[in-house]
Amino acid sequence: xxxxxxxxxxxxxxxxxxxxxxxxxxxxxxxxxxxxxxxxxxxxxxxxxxxxxxxxxxxxxxxxxxxxxxxxxxxxxxxxxxxxxxxxxxxxxxxxxxxxxxxxxxxxxxxxxx
Ligand SMILES: *[C@@H]1O[C@H](CO)[C@@H](O)[C@H](O)[C@H]1NC(C)=O
Numbered sequence: 001x002x003x004x005x006x007x008x009x010x011x012x013x014x015x016x017x018x019x020x021x022x023x024x025x026x027x028x029x030x031x032x033x034x035x036x037x038x039x040x041x042x043x044x045x046x047x048x049x050x051x052x053x054x055x056x057x058x059x060x061x062x063x064x065x066x067x068x069x070x071x072x073x074x075x076x077x078x079x080x081x082x083x084x085x086x087x088x089x090x091x092x093x094x095x096x097x098x099x100x101x102x103x104x105x106x107x108x109x110x111x112x113x114x
Pocket of ligand 1: 032056058068069
């Protein structure tokens with residue numbers, strides 16, 4: 001019984017320790033066609049921050065907004081959102097569930113969907 005309790009205690013401790021640990025996120029300034037072409041690395045997110053994936057859409061006179069590239073980064077704050085600027089739209093995805101949770105695997109659609 002004593003050993004079992006110790007085991008439980010250890011488990012609880014490691015859980016607390018794990019949660020207090022800072023998250024490491026994938027960082028990439030320019031992610032295109034499934035690979036990082038500029039600024040590849042990793043970053044450690046601050047407390048309260050998130051790992052982020054931002055899809056950047058650029059306005060083309062013919063046809064509207066089209067997907068241009070993706071940025072992977074540590075972000076604080078990070079909110080899942082779609083923001084519009086003059087000729088840019090940025091679609092953000094945030095996560096903090098595990099290290100490198102923002103590694104880019106999601107399929108993107110070429111045309112920006114409102
Ligand atoms: C769009 O992607 C190209 C690389 O394919 C990059 O050089 C350019 O800066 C990007 N445009 C914007 C507005 O970020």
